[in-house]
Structures are given as C-alpha cells and as structure tokens.
Amino acid sequence: MSNRILIVYASKYGCTEKAALLLQARLNAAEVVNLRTGKLPVLTGYDTVILGGSIYYGRIRKEMTAFTAQHKQELLTKRLGLFICAGMTGEKGEEELKQAYPEIIYNKALAREIMGDEIYPDRISALDKWIIRMVKGKEHKTGGGLSMDKLERFAHTMSAGE
Ligand SMILES: Cc1cc2nc3c(=O)[nH]c(=O)nc-3n(C[C@H](O)[C@H](O)[C@H](O)COP(=O)(O)O)c2cc1C
Numbered sequence: 078m079s080n081r082i083l084i085v086y087a088s089k090y091g092c093t094e095k096a097a098l099l100l101q102a103r104l105n106a107a108e109v110v111n112l113r114t115g116k117l118p119v120l121t122g123y124d125t126v127i128l129g130g131s132i133y134y135g136r137i138r139k140e141m142t143a144f145t146a147q148h149k150q151e152l153l154t155k156r157l158g159l160f161i162c163a164g165m166t167g168e169k170g171e172e173e174l175k176q177a178y179p180e181i182i183y184n185k186a187l188a189r190e191i192m193g194d195e196i197y198p199d200r201i202s203a204l205d206k207w208i209i210r211m212v213k214g215k216e217h218k219t220g221g222g223l224s225m226d227k228l229e230r231f232a233h234t235m236s237a238g239e
Pocket of ligand 1: 087088089090091092093094130131132133134135136162163164165166173193194195196204205206208209220
C-alpha cells in the first residue's frame with residue numbers, strides 16, 4: 078500500500094524543524110515543507126500529512142494556524158499526525174496541543190504528541206531570553222530537549238500502511 082507522506086511545520090528558532098527532519102529520516106520518502114520559507118506542494122498527492130509547530134504564549138505559530146484554516150477540508154481527507162514543540166508538560170501541555178489545531182482536525186488525528194523543546198542560546202533574541210526566565214516553572218521546563226521516545230512512537234504510528 079502506498080503512503081506518501083508530507084510533513085508541514087512552522088518553527089521560530091529551529092526545534093520544530095529539527096523534529097520534522099528527525100521524523101523525515103524515519104519515514105520513507107517523506108517530504109518536508111517549512112511554512113515560513115518553503116513552497117507548499119499540492120496536497121492531493123499525499124496520503125498522510127504531519128503537522129508540527131512550536132508554542133509561544135500558549136499558541137501555535139501563526140503560519141500553522143493560517144495553514145490549517147485554509148486547508149481544513151482537504152486535511153480531513155488525509156491520515157493526520159499532529160505535534161507541537163513546547164516547554165509546557167502535563168495537563169497544560171495537553172491543553173496547548175488541543176488548542177493548537179482546529180478541533181475537527183485534532184479529533185481526526187491518528188497520532189498527537191508534545192515532542193518537548195530545545196532552546197538555542199546563540200539564536201534566541203534578548204527579549205525571548207528574558208521571557209523564558211520569567212515563565213520557567215514546574216510545568217514549563219524549557220530546554221528539556223526533544224523526546225526521542227515520543228518521536229519514535231509518533232513515526233511508528235504514522236508509517237503504518239507504508
Ligand atoms: C518567548 C517564548 C515564549 C514561549 N511560550 C511558551 C508557551 O506559552 N508554552 C509552551 O509550552 N512553550 C513556550 N515556549 C517554549 C517554546 O515552545 C519552545 O522553546 C520550542 O521548542 C520552540 O520551538 P521552535 O524553535 O521550533 O520555535 C516559549 C518560548 C519562548 C522563547
């Protein structure tokens with residue numbers, strides 16, 4: 078059975094991009110598109126679409142919000158996988174994941190995951206550094222790293238049927 082896979086992501090500093098590329102390496106022939114810089118291919122050619130974005134101030138990056146709003150109907154015809162990169166864990170993280178995508182898309186997804194987060198001190202703006210210090214807490218760990226276990230599990234679910 079063919080399972081052509083497209084990974085679409087929105088990243089500010091590169092953590093989501095890294096997760097998208099790690100998934101690509103685990104999924105046969107997956108193509109990857111950065112919503113900020115890449116050209117979106119026609120979705121018709123794909124059986125599976127994986128969406129990933131990072132969370133800032135509780136919300137997924139706006140490029141992903143615009144993408145899911147624009148392509149909602151077509152996305153509903155695909156095998157869907159959703160992930161976020163976020164500092165928040167536990168129930169608050171789950172809530173962020175749920176809010177990140179339209180409800181109908183969230184409900185249809187075969188896999189949904191909070192992949193963890195990475196902070197790159199050399200790339201991050203001074204303002205963002207300051208904000209991170211302010212929000213850091215028990216549930217918002219920031220910079221804990223991507224979870225390879227979660228990434229592997231997610232890739233396994235999405236590759237079924239290849
Ligand atoms: C200014 C700022 C605000 C953030 N706000 C949140 C937040 O509200 N919730 C959360 O879970 N993570 C938050 N984070 C953590 C990011 O989601 C995390 O660092 C992520 O890995 C960034 O991915 P990216 O490099 O792909 O953009 C914030 C990070 C920064 C720098």
